Amino acid sequence: MSEKYQLPNLSKSRTVVNSATRSIVRVGGIAVIGAIVLIMAYLFWVVIPMLLPASVSLDHQFDLSTEGVLHVSSDDSFEVISLINADGSVVCHDAEDMSILDEIEVSPSHFKTVKPLYPLANTFVALTELDTLVFFQIVHRVRFLNEIRTIENQVDVLFDDSFIDVGSINDFDAFRSDEKLRVVLLNIDGSIDLHEYLNVDDAYELEEPKSTTIDAWSPSPRNVEIMIGPLGRWLFEIDVTNGDYRLINVASTRRTSVEQVGSFRLENSSFQFAEPVLGRYSFLVADDQGRVDHWILGPIGANQGLRMVRTFDYPKPIKKIILEHRRKGFLAVDHSGRGFIGHTTSAAKKRTVVSLEKVPRLIAFSPRADRLIAIHDDSIDIFRVNNKHPETSWTTLWGKVDYEGYKESAFTWQSSSADVEFEPKFSLMPLLFGSIKAAFYAMLVATPIAILGAIYTAMFMSPQMRKLIKPGIEIMAALPTVILGFIAGLWLAPLIEKHLTAIMLLLLIPPLGVLLFAYLTTLLPSRIRASLDGWFGALTVPLLVLLGWLTLANNEWFASLIFQGHGDAKTWLYEVLGVDYDQRNALIIGIAMGLAVIPIIFSIAEDAIYGVPQHLVHGSLALGATRWQTLVRVVLLTASPGIFSAIMIGMGRAVGETMIVLMATGNTPIMDFNLFQGMRTFAANIAVEMPESEVGSTHFRILFLTAFVLFLITFLLNTVAEVVRQRLRARYGNL
Amino acid sequence: MELPDSDISLNVVNLSLSYADKPALQNITMKIPKQRVTALIGPSGCGKSTLIRCFNRMNDLIDSVSVTGRIELNKLDIHDKNVDVAQLRRQVGMVFQRPNPFPKSIEENVAYGLRLTKEVPKSELESRVEWALKSAALWDEVKDRLKDTALGLSGGQQQRLVIARAIAVQPSVLLLDEPASALDPISTLKIEELIAELKTQYTIAIVTHNMQQAARVSDFTAFLYLGELIEFNNTRTIFTNPRQEKTEDYVSGRYG
Numbered sequence: 001m002s003e004k005y006q007l008p009n010l011s012k013s014r015t016v017v018n019s020a021t022r023s024i025v026r027v028g029g030i031a032v033i034g035a036i037v038l039i040m041a042y043l044f045w046v047v048i049p050m051l052l053p054a055s056v057s058l059d060h061q062f063d064l065s066t067e068g069v070l071h072v073s074s075d076d077s078f079e080v081i082s083l084i085n086a087d088g089s090v091v092c093h094d095a096e097d098m099s100i101l102d103e104i105e106v107s108p109s110h111f112k113t114v115k116p117l118y119p120l121a122n123t124f125v126a127l128t129e130l131d132t133l134v135f136f137q138i139v140h141r142v143r144f145l146n147e148i149r150t151i152e153n154q155v156d157v158l159f160d161d162s163f164i165d166v167g168s169i170n171d172f173d174a175f176r177s178d179e180k181l182r183v184v185l186l187n188i189d190g191s192i193d194l195h196e197y198l199n200v201d202d203a204y205e206l207e208e209p210k211s212t213t214i215d216a217w218s219p220s221p222r223n224v225e226i227m228i229g230p231l232g233r234w235l236f237e238i239d240v241t242n243g244d245y246r247l248i249n250v251a252s253t254r255r256t257s258v259e260q261v262g263s264f265r266l267e268n269s270s271f272q273f274a275e276p277v278l279g280r281y282s283f284l285v286a287d288d289q290g291r292v293d294h295w296i297l298g299p300i301g302a303n304q305g306l307r308m309v310r311t312f313d314y315p316k317p318i319k320k321i322i323l324e325h326r327r328k329g330f331l332a333v334d335h336s337g338r339g340f341i342g343h344t345t346s347a348a349k350k351r352t353v354v355s356l357e358k359v360p361r362l363i364a365f366s367p368r369a370d371r372l373i374a375i376h377d378d379s380i381d382i383f384r385v386n387n388k389h390p391e392t393s394w395t396t397l398w399g400k401v402d403y404e405g406y407k408e409s410a411f412t413w414q415s416s417s418a419d420v421e422f423e424p425k426f427s428l429m430p431l432l433f434g435s436i437k438a439a440f441y442a443m444l445v446a447t448p449i450a451i452l453g454a455i456y457t458a459m460f461m462s463p464q465m466r467k468l469i470k471p472g473i474e475i476m477a478a479l480p481t482v483i484l485g486f487i488a489g490l491w492l493a494p495l496i497e498k499h500l501t502a503i504m505l506l507l508l509i510p511p512l513g514v515l516l517f518a519y520l521t522t523l524l525p526s527r528i529r530a531s532l533d534g535w536f537g538a539l540t541v542p543l544l545v546l547l548g549w550l551t552l553a554n555n556e557w558f559a560s561l562i563f564q565g566h567g568d569a570k571t572w573l574y575e576v577l578g579v580d581y582d583q584r585n586a587l588i589i590g591i592a593m594g595l596a597v598i599p600i601i602f603s604i605a606e607d608a609i610y611g612v613p614q615h616l617v618h619g620s621l622a623l624g625a626t627r628w629q630t631l632v633r634v635v636l637l638t639a640s641p642g643i644f645s646a647i648m649i650g651m652g653r654a655v656g657e658t659m660i661v662l663m664a665t666g667n668t669p670i671m672d673f674n675l676f677q678g679m680r681t682f683a684a685n686i687a688v689e690m691p692e693s694e695v696g697s698t699h700f701r702i703l704f705l706t707a708f709v710l711f712l713i714t715f716l717l718n719t720v721a722e723v724v725r726q727r728l729r730a731r732y733g734n735l
Numbered sequence: 736m737e738l739p740d741s742d743i744s745l746n747v748v749n750l751s752l753s754y755a756d757k758p759a760l761q762n763i764t765m766k767i768p769k770q771r772v773t774a775l776i777g778p779s780g781c782g783k784s785t786l787i788r789c790f791n792r793m794n795d796l797i798d799s800v801s802v803t804g805r806i807e808l809n810k811l812d813i814h815d816k817n818v819d820v821a822q823l824r825r826q827v828g829m830v831f832q833r834p835n836p837f838p839k840s841i842e843e844n845v846a847y848g849l850r851l852t853k854e855v856p857k858s859e860l861e862s863r864v865e866w867a868l869k870s871a872a873l874w875d876e877v878k879d880r881l882k883d884t885a886l887g888l889s890g891g892q893q894q895r896l897v898i899a900r901a902i903a904v905q906p907s908v909l910l911l912d913e914p915a916s917a918l919d920p921i922s923t924l925k926i927e928e929l930i931a932e933l934k935t936q937y938t939i940a941i942v943t944h945n946m947q948q949a950a951r952v953s954d955f956t957a958f959l960y961l962g963e964l965i966e967f968n969n970t971r972t973i974f975t976n977p978r979q980e981k982t983e984d985y986v987s988g989r990y991g
Contacts, residue, residue: 463798619835619897622791623848623904624825633847638838731884732838 040711046704054341054387056354056372062098062380066361071114072373073122074366075140079151081373081380082138084114084124090138092153098380102153107134107163118175118228118280119421121325121367123158125174132163133172133183137202160205164195171225175232181206182250184235186226190216192235196253212253217246217261229280230297230421234259234304236276243271243285247297247305260305264295275321277328277344279421281404282306284321284330284344290314292321292332294344296404309402309409310347314340319359324369328423329390331372333359339372343390345401345423354383389698397428397705413669413680415689415699426702428709430669434679435710438593438661439654441586441675445594446654447647450601454643457602458609459631462534469537470606477599485663488592489584493664497583500569501562502555510547514540573676581676584666589679593660601650608642609635641728648721652714658683682710740810744769744908744938745790750804752785752794759785763804763964765957767908772930772939774953774970776946778985782962783942787910790940791827792820808908825852828901832913834893836885836900841868841877844885844896848904863903871899872929891922895929902937909933911941915948927952946986950974958982 010018071084080101081093088107093100109128117123123137135158143150164183166172171186181197195209218224218239227236233251238244243264250256265271269287274295276283282296283306292312300307316334323330328344337358340351356363360374365385372383395401400409404423411429416422453473457466496503517540521529532539551558559568566572573579612635620630636643658681661667666678667688680688686703693700745767752760760782767773775783788794789806792813806813813823825848836844845864849855855863864881868874873895877888885896894914901909911930915923930939930952943949949956950970957967958981966973966982977983 613835615831615833615835616837618793618796619831619837620847621796622793622824622829622831623851623900624821624823625848625851626821629851634837 040708043704043708043711047701047708050389050392050698050701050705052389054352054385054390056339056341056352056383056385056387058381059371059384060096060098060382062382063378064098064380065378066375066380067377069362069375070111070126071124072362072364072375073138074364074371074373075122075151076367078366078368078371080140080153082153083375084111084126086111088126088128090136090155092138092140095382101151104153104155106136106155106157113172115173118173120176123176125172127166127169127172128163131167131169132165133174134163135159135174156202158202159200160203162205164206170221173226173228175228176200177232180232182228182232183209184226184228184250186221186224186237188221190218190221190224192216192226192237192248194235194250194253194256210253212256214248214250214256218244227276227280229276234280234297236280238264238274240273241271243274245274245306249304259303260300262306264293266291266293272317272319273321275323275330277330277404278323278325279328279404279419279423281421281423282328282344284312284332286318286321286332288317290317290334292318296402296406298405299407310344312340312342312347320363322363322365324365325367326420327369327390329365329369329387331363331365333363335359339363341385341387341390345403345425346391346393346396352387356381388696389701391424391698392426392702396426397702399427401425401427411671413685415702416692424699426698428682428702428706430671431680431682431685431706432709433671433673434661434665434669434685435655435681435683435713437586437673437679438589438657438665438681439651441590442593442597442654442657443647443651445590446597446601446650449594450598450646450650451605451643453598454602454605454609454646455631455636456537458606459627459635460534461537465535465538470603473599474603475599476595477603479596481596481657481659482663484592484596485660488588488660488664490663492592493583493585493588496588497570497581499552499555500573500581501559502552503587504569505551505558506548509551510544513543513547517543579674579676582666582668582678584664584678585674585676586665586679587675588664589661590675592664593654593657596657596660597650597654600653601646604646604649605639605643608639608646611642612638637732640732641725644728645721645725648717648724652717652721655681655717656683656710656714657681658687662687682706686710742769743767744809745940746805746807746810747786747789748805748807750786750789750802750806752782752789752800752802754797755799759962760789761962763959765964765967767938767940768955769938770934770936771954772934772941772952773955773957774949775940775942775957775959776944776949776985777959777965779944780961781959783957783959784912786959787829787912787940787942790908790910791824791829793824793829795820821851825904826906827908827910828904828906829910830894830897830901830912830914832916834890834897834917836888836893836896838884838886840882841885841888841896842881845899845903847900867899867903868896870902870933871895872925872932873899889922891918891925894918894922894926898926898929898933902933906937908938908940911939913942913944916944923948946974946988958985960985 068086069083070086074081079095081095083091088105088110090104090106091100092102107128109130111126112129114124114126117125117135126134128134137156137158139154139156141152143152166185168188169185170188173184175182179200181200183195185193192214193211195211197206197209199207217237223239223241225238225240229236235248235250237246245262245264246258247260248256249259264274264285266287269289272286272288274283274285282294285293285295293308294310295306295308297304297306314334316336318332319335320333321330330342331339332342333339333356337356339354339356342351356374360376362375364373370385372385374381400411402409403425411427412425413427413430414425457469563569563572566575570581573581616634616638617630620634661681662684667680667684668678669680686707690703693703743766747763747765750760750763775787777783794800837847842864845867846860849860849863873892876892888896915926933939953970956970956973958965960981966977966979973982974986977986
C-alpha cells in the first residue's frame with residue numbers, strides 16, 4: 001500500500017504576501033516602461049499635425065453676379081466678406097449665406113483700381129475716375145447689444161475724408177507706417193513721383209508732402225508696374241511684358257539711388273507676372289511653362305538685389321498667384337483652374353491641389369488663411385483650407401535654406417520676431433550643433449578629471465580619506481544646476497573674461513606644481529613617506545589653491561609677458577587668431593557643466609574600479625607587475641564596462657542638461673565650434689521659447705519636435721552605452 | 736634537520752609579524768630546501784598563509800603590517816632596500832586558493848607575466864606560452880582555443896592555467912596557497928600530479944588544510960600552531976613519528 005506524500009501547503013499569509021509583492025513589482029515595472037512610452041507617444045502626438053498634408057474643400061457656393069467687384073476681403077474670424085466695387089461702394093456680406101449686411105458708399109466717384117495700403121490689413125487705397133487717391137479702412141466691430149453679439153461694419157475714410165489729386169498716371173502704390181505715408185506715382189512719361197507725408201494721423205488731413213522725382217527707366221512706361229518694397233525703403237519697377245525690373249533705394253527721399261537693374265526673364269520661356277510675397281522681401285515669378293521662381297531680396301556684393309533661390313514646377317502654366325496675409329504661403333492657380341497651395345520657405349512640401357473649375361476673376365485668402373474666396377463672374381465660391389503648418393519640411397528643419405534677406409543659404413534658428421512679416425527660420429541644426437558642442441566641451445573637462453579621480457580614489461587613496469571624498473563628490477551631484485548656472489553665468493564668466501591669460505595658465509602652472517611636489521615627496525625619508533601614504537591627495541589641495549590664486553593674481557603680469565604689444569589674451573585672440581571672444585562661451589560651459597557631470601562619472605567609475613576583485617589585483621602583483629601595470633592591464637580592463645557606462649551616462653546628462661546651458665551660454669544659436677563662442681542647445685531652447693510659444697502653433701510643435709529629438713538622442717546614447725557595456729562585460733567581466 | 740647552504744632556497748630567521756599589534760607569526764626560523772615540496776599545515780588561523788605571503792612580500796599590500804626578522808632567498812635578504820618587490824615576485828611566484836585568471840584570453844593570461852618586462856622577446860612569447868602550458872599539463876586541453884577567454888575554463892583548468900601563468904616567468908620558488916581547496920577530487924589529483932612534476936625544477940611551498948594531501952605531495956612538512964612553528968621535518972617523520980605532542984595530536988586528527 002502506497003501512501004501519497006504531500007508537501008504541506010504554503011501558509012496563507014505567506015501566499016498572500018508572496019503574490020502581493022509579485023504584483024506590486026510587476027505593476028511598478030510596467031508603469032515605468034509605460035511612462036516612458038507615454039512621454040514619447042505624447043511628444044510624437046503633438047508633432048504629428050506638422051507631418052499631415054494640407055487639405056482644401058469647397059464649403060459654400062453662392063450664385064451671385066459679381067460685376068464691378070474690384071477687391072475682396074474678409075474679417076479676422078471670417079464672418080463678413082467685404083466686396084469693394086467699382087462704383088465706389090463697399091458691400092459687406094454675411095459669410096454664412098452671402099446675405100447683404102451693409103452697403104456703404106466710400107466715394108461718390110467710381111474706382112478705377114483698388115490696392116491694399118501696404119503693409120496694413122483691411123486698409124485700401126483706391127484710384128478714382130477723377131484721378132484722385134482715396135484711403136479707407138473697413139472696420140468690423142463686435143458689439144453686444146442686449147447680450148446679442150452683432151457685428152457692426154463701417155468704412156472709415158482716412159485723413160478726414162481728404163484725397164490726393166494725382167493727375168493722369170500709369171500706376172501707383174502707397175505705404176503707411178505709424179506717422180508716415182508714402183505715395184509713389186508712375187507718370188505717363190515714366191518718371192516716378194515719390195511723396196512723403198509726415199505726422200500722419202488717420203483723423204486729420206494730410207500735411208504738404210516732401211516730394212522727389214525719379215527719372216524714367218523703361219522706354220514703354222505703359223507696361224510698368226511699381227511697388228513699394230519692405231519697410232517703405234525700396235521701390236520695385238517691373239516691366240510686365242518682359243520681366244525686366246529696377247530696384248530703387250528710396251530710404252531717403254532726398255537721395256534715391258538705383259540699387260539693381262535686372263530681369264526675371266528665363267532663357268527658354270517667357271515671363272508672365274511677378275507677385276510679391278508677404279513682406280515684399282521676395283517675389284514669385286511665373287513663366288508660361290508652369291514654372292514659378294522664388295526671388296529674394298538680399299545682399300549681393302555691396303548692394304542689395306534680387307536673386308533666384310528656388311523653383312516650383314507645376315504641370316501647367318500658372319495664371320494667378322495669391323498670398324496669405326500672415327505667412328509666406330501662397331496659392332498658385334493654373335490656366336485650367338487648378339490651385340496649388342505652397343509655401344516659399346519650405347519649398348516643395350505639401351502641394352495640395354484644389355479644383356476651382358476655372359481661373360477666378362478675383363481670389364483671396366482670409367486673414368487666417370483658413371478660407372479661400374474665389375470670385376467668378378456669376379458666383380462666389382468659398383473653400384475651407386486646413387493648412388496649419390506649411391512652414392516646415394525636412395529641408396527647413398535639417399537643411400540649409402535660402403531665407404529672405406540672406407546672402408546665401410544657411411542653417412538658422414530664429415523662431416520669432418517683432419516683425420509680423422517675418423520669415424520664421426526653424427533649422428534644428430544650430431540647436432543640435434549647440435547640444436553636441438556643449439556636451440563635447442563638458443565631457444572634455446569632466447571625463448579625464450572624473451576618471452583619473454576615480455582611479456586615484458579607488459586605488460591609491462587611504463581608506464579613511466576615501467570615506468570622506470567619495471560621499472563628498474557624490475553630494476556635488478545634488479547641487480541644483482540652476483545654482484551652478486547662476487554662478488557660472490554671473491560670476492565665473494566675467495572672472496574668466498577678465499583673467500583669460502591666467503585661466504589658460506591654470507592648465508599649466510598648477511599641474512607642474514603638483515608634479516614638482518610629487519617629486520619632492522620622493523626625497524622625503526621613507527618613514528615619513530610611508531606614514532603619509534594615501535594622504536598625498538589631501539596635501540596637494542592647499543598647494544593647488546595657492547598656485548591657482550597666485551596665477552590669477554598675476555594675470556596682468558603674465559599677459560604683458562606673453563602677449564607683448566597686444567594688451568591681453570582677448571585682444572591677442574582677436575588680432576592674431578581672428579577669434580571673437582564671447583563672455584558666455586563653451587569654456588564656461590565646459591567648466592560649469594563639467595562640474596555637474598563629474599560626480600556622476602566619478603561615482604560610477606569609482607564603484608567599477610573599486611569593485612575589481614582583489615584576487616585579480618593580487619594575481620597581477622604576484623606575477624611581478626607594478627601597481628601601475630596592474631592598474632592599466634588588469635584593473636582598468638576589468639572595470640571597463642563600468643567606466644564606459646559612466647562616461648555614457650555622463651554624456652546623456654550633458655546633452656540633456658538645461659539650467660546651466662540656459663544661464664551660461666548666451667543662447668546664441670550659431671554654428672561655430674570655437675571654444676570662445678556661445679551656443680544654444682535643444683534643452684535650453686525649449687526652456688527659453690516654450691513659455692512664449694502659442695499653443696498649437698508651428699513653433700510650439702517644433703519645440704515638441706526638438707524635445708522628441710532630444711529624447712531620441714539620449715535614448716540612443718543610453719542604448720548604445722548599454723549594448724557596448726554588455727559586450728564589454730561579456731568579454732572582461734569577471735564577477 | 737641540517738642542509739648544506741647550497742640546497743637552501745628560502746632561509747627564514749626569527750621572523751615575526753603582527754597585524755596592528757596583533758601578533759600573527761612569532762619567531763619563525765626555518766630553511767626551505769631547493770627543488771623540494773615543503774608543506775605548511777596547521778589549523779585555521781595558525782598563520783601558514785601569512786607565512787607563505789611573507790616569501791613574496793604580498794603582506795606589504797596590507798596596511799598596518801609590521802615584520803621583523805629576516806628572509807633570505809638564495810642568501811639575499813628580500814627586505815633589503817635595494818630589492819625591488821616586483822622583481823622579487825618574479826622570482827617567487829604565487830598561486831592562490833581561488834583560481835584568478837584575468838579576463839583575457841588563455842594565451843594572454845600565460846603571457847601576462849612575460850609582457851610586463853622585455854626580458855622575453857616577442858618572437859619567443861608563443862613558444863614560452865606553449866612550454867608553460869605543457870609544464871602545467873594544460874596544453875592538450877586548450878591548444879585549440881588559446882584565443883578564447885580564460886573565464887570559459889573549468890575551475891581545475893583555471894587553476895592549472897594560473898600555475899602555467901606563474902611558471903611562465905620561470906621563478907625559482909613557487910608558492911601554492913591551498914591550490915586545490917576549491918576544486919573537485921579529480922582536479923585536485925591533477926594538481927597534485929602536477930606538483931610532483933614541477934618539483935624537479937622549482938622549490939615549492941604549499942599551504943594545505945588537507946593532511947593527506949600534504950602527506951602525498953610534500954617532502955618536508957612544517958606544522959604551525961597559533962603563529963609559532965611547532966615542528967618542521969621530513970614529511971614521513973611528521974606523520975609517523977612526530978617529536979611534539981601538539982603535532983601528533985593534529986596529524987592524528989584530535990583537533991584542527
